[in-house]
Amino acid sequence: MPVRRIGRAACRAYLVSCGRTGEALLVDPVLDDAAAVHEALDARGLRLRGIVDTHTHADHVSAGASLSRALGVEYLLHEATESRLPTGRLRDGRRIEVGDERVEVLHTPGHTPDSISLLCGRDLLTGDFLFLAQEGAGRLDLPGGDPGAHWDSLRRLSSLGDDLRVLPGHDYHGLEDGTLGEERRRNPRFQDVTREEYVAWQRAVAAPTPDWMLEVIAANLGTAAAHAAHHGGAAPAPPRRGLDLGLPAGAPACSSGGSAGACATAASGRVPLLSPQEAFERLAGPRPPVLLDVRDPWEYGGPRGRHARGARNLPLGTLPAALGSLPGEAGEEVLVICKMGGRSAAAAEFLIENGRRRVFSIEGGTDRWAAEGLPLDP
Numbered sequence: 001m002p003v004r005r006i007g008r009a010a011c012r013a014y015l016v017s018c019g020r021t022g023e024a025l026l027v028d029p030v031l032d033d034a035a036a037v038h039e040a041l042d043a044r045g046l047r048l049r050g051i052v053d054t055h056t057h058a059d060h061v062s063a064g065a066s067l068s069r070a071l072g073v074e075y076l077l078h079e080a081t082e083s084r085l086p087t088g089r090l091r092d093g094r095r096i097e098v099g100d101e102r103v104e105v106l107h108t109p110g111h112t113p114d115s116i117s118l119l120c121g122r123d124l125l126t127g128d129f130l131f132l133a134q135e136g137a138g139r140l141d142l143p144g145g146d147p148g149a150h151w152d153s154l155r156r157l158s159s160l161g162d163d164l165r166v167l168p169g170h171d172y173h174g175l176e177d178g179t180l181g182e183e184r185r186r187n188p189r190f191q192d193v194t195r196e197e198y199v200a201w202q203r204a205v206a207a208p209t210p211d212w213m214l215e216v217i218a219a220n221l222g223t224a225a226a227h228a229a230h231h232g233g234a235a236p237a238p239p240r241r242g243l244d245l246g247l248p249a250g251a252p253a254c255s256s257g258g259s260a261g262a263c264a265t266a267a268s269g270r271v272p273l274l275s276p277q278e279a280f281e282r283l284a285g286p287r288p289p290v291l292l293d294v295r296d297p298w299e300y301g302g303p304r305g306r307h308a309r310g311a312r313n314l315p316l317g318t319l320p321a322a323l324g325s326l327p328g329e330a331g332e333e334v335l336v337i338c339k340m341g342g343r344s345a346a347a348a349e350f351l352i353e354n355g356r357r358r359v360f361s362i363e364g365g366t367d368r369w370a371a372e373g374l375p376l377d378p
């Protein structure tokens, strides 16, 4: 059963197809990459049979609902989802027909209550339930996350063979896949710990859910009321001037997600961009600009964080409250960076809308900054 990764987004989408009939199942499509879906289908002469999201994503807006409407196919999530957008719901053990092939649904909650893995012949699409090697797995501290359920789900895999190929929803170190046997040996989530130890470990590394992720979740749930529920049942917060990510009305979105955080791309495309090298050269110049890192503090520094040298941390969600003290009003240049360039674009747009004239977002964010060997501070 051919399984192909499609698109360029940091969130991985896959096409599972039947070699004989050309029917295909699309898994985890990203709104920003919808065009790649059409290209992949056309290039291979495939006919889409349905779309599955492995869970309600927090780090990118799914293209599932919009592609489902555009192409007239089913959009499926596990029955535990709170989303009102799917046209059908999946149960554990369900076999989805894709031409002559069968894709088996395994309910693997923990990252979210509705997380599933898809067994496609010798391939296992794990979404954010399981990543590769040191990436471990998706966060268990987002709304609905449950470390104990995740431990249970990992044990479910014991009946599956070592030679299965694991295809995750993200990888940040250039790995494409790994066998389940490899993951059992190298992935820290397979450490031999008790359920209680696993829960305690994951609670110890829990971090707050950033506001922008709550907005993405709300978009993927298809309901503003659900957004309020994730804020503890409070009334929806008033819109923050200029910090509207534009979701889900056609806004491009990407993410890095998983254990390391994520980005959602600003909607307007009006933000000037600099490459990390261009930004570095300006920072080394005679009149260096202000460099703002708009990620959350745990990404910026500490055991799991590092940042571009000289960057000041000002998380995206704090910008409206800090408006009066934000730099750039006197015409000085402001460069904004995040993990991959999504949040920085949103922040730059906000600054521009609030009167700052010389604002740039750094393309590819801290990930690309680091990949290009530019200096980092812990």
Ligand SMILES: [Fe+2]
Residues within 6 Å of the ligand: 055, 056, 057, 058, 059, 111, 128, 138, 257, 258
């Ligand atoms: Fe996720």
